[in-house]
Every structure is written in structure tokens, then in C-alpha cells.
Amino acid sequence: MDRTEAGLNPPEHPMRRRDRALDEAEALGLLEEAEWGVLATADADGWPYAVPVNHAVVDVALIVHCATKGHKLENLAFNPKVSYCVVTEAEALPLELATRYASAIVFGHAELLEDEAEKRAALRALGLRFAAAHPDLVDREIDKDLFRTAVLRIRIERATGKARR
Numbered sequence: 001m002d003r004t005e006a007g008l009n010p011p012e013h014p015m016r017r018r019d020r021a022l023d024e025a026e027a028l029g030l031l032e033e034a035e036w037g038v039l040a041t042a043d044a045d046g047w048p049y050a051v052p053v054n055h056a057v058v059d060v061a062l063i064v065h066c067a068t069k070g071h072k073l074e075n076l077a078f079n080p081k082v083s084y085c086v087v088t089e090a091e092a093l094p095l096e097l098a099t100r101y102a103s104a105i106v107f108g109h110a111e112l113l114e115d116e117a118e119k120r121a122a123l124r125a126l127g128l129r130f131a132a133a134h135p136d137l138v139d140r141e142i143d144k145d146l147f148r149t150a151v152l153r154i155r156i157e158r159a160t161g162k163a164r165r
Contacts, residue, residue: 010081010107010158027104027161032057034086034104035130039064041075041082041110049075055084056126062106062154063122073112073150080109082154089165102163106156113151122151 022030031037040050049071056063062084066072076082084106091100113119120142127138 010083012158022102022104022161022163024159024161026163027106027159028057028060028156030088030102030104030161031055031062031084031086031106031159034088037084037086039072039082039084041072042079043075044078054126054130056122056129058122058125058153060156062108062152062156063126064110064152064154065123065126066150066152068148068150076110076112076152080111081107082110083107084154089163098164100164102161102165104159104161106154106159108154108157110152110154113153116146119146119149119151122153123149 034055036052036054038050038052040048042048051072053064053066085103087101087103089100089102093100113122123142123146124138127141128135131138
């Protein structure tokens with residue numbers, strides 16, 4: 001039995017509109033470009049939970065932060081498998097009854113960072129992504145809020161993308 005059959009790797013599903021498929025490098029590029037995305041988890045009863053969050057990409061992994069307790073952490077304690085979706089270039093085309101877009105979906109396993117140095121480095125990468133001109137502010141906020149902030153690293157195991165440009 002291979003890793004996918006054993007449920008260790010995300011299954012692949014054929015894309016209906018292959019003419020719009022992006023290769024993995026393009027999908028990962030969209031992930032780096034997008035300012036936010038939607039993280040999907042599932043609880044012990046199989047109920048899905050999808051929540052918008054911002055992210056940073058560090059070493060082919062997503063970095064996400066959250067409170068130290070809550071729905072997403074409860075789900076991840078039961079099942080660390082996640083998917084994450086981003087959309088860029090979204091523009092309605094009313095006269096075509098269509099939308100111009102580029103999107104990426106990644107699959108992976110989330111892990112809670114426990115090591116303080118790892119947490120700080122991940123939060124700094126996330127903070128500098130959105131406030132690159134203000135590293136002192138980023139560091140002050142990390143010092144102030146580190147104890148009440150959980151940091152997730154999602155190791156990307158598969159990435160797909162699709163675009164209508």
C-alpha cells in the first residue's frame with residue numbers, strides 16, 4: 001500500500017478544465033502572492049470548518065497564527081490534515097457571465113510550533129510579510145503577544161492551481 005492509499009498523502013483528483021491548470025511552481029507562486037486564504041480543517045465528526053487567515057510561505061511551508069485555543073486548534077488536535085485555498089486576480093466579467101481569476105489549493109499537515117525560537121522566527125516572517133518597512137514594530141508585537149499566540153506550520157505536500165486569465 002502506498003502513502004496515498006494509506007491516507008498519508010492527499011489524493012489527486014483529475015481537473016475537469018485541464019486547459020486552465022497551473023503547474024505546481026505557478027500554484028506555489030500564487031500562494032506567495034496572495035495576502036490571505038481560507039484554511040479548511042475537519043472535526044472528529046467529520047464536520048468541515050473553513051476560516052480566512054493570512055499567511056507567509058517559509059521553506060515550502062505555510063505559516064499561520066491564531067489564538068492558543070479555539071475551533072481550528074481543536075480540529076487540528078484530532079486531525080492535522082488541512083487544505084488551504086487562495087484566489088488572486090478575481091474580476092467579474094458580467095457580459096460573459098464568468099470570472100477572471102487565478103487560484104491555488106495546497107494540502108498538507110499542520111503542526112503547532114512549540115519551540116520559542118521557531119515561533120518567533122515564524123511570526124517575524126509573517127509580520128515582515130505585511131510590514132516589511134517596520135521590523136521594530138514587528139519585533140515589539142511579537143515580544144508583547146508571543147505567550148498568547150499559537151503558530152502553525154503547514155508542510156505543503158501537494159499544490160494545484162487553476163486560472164482563467
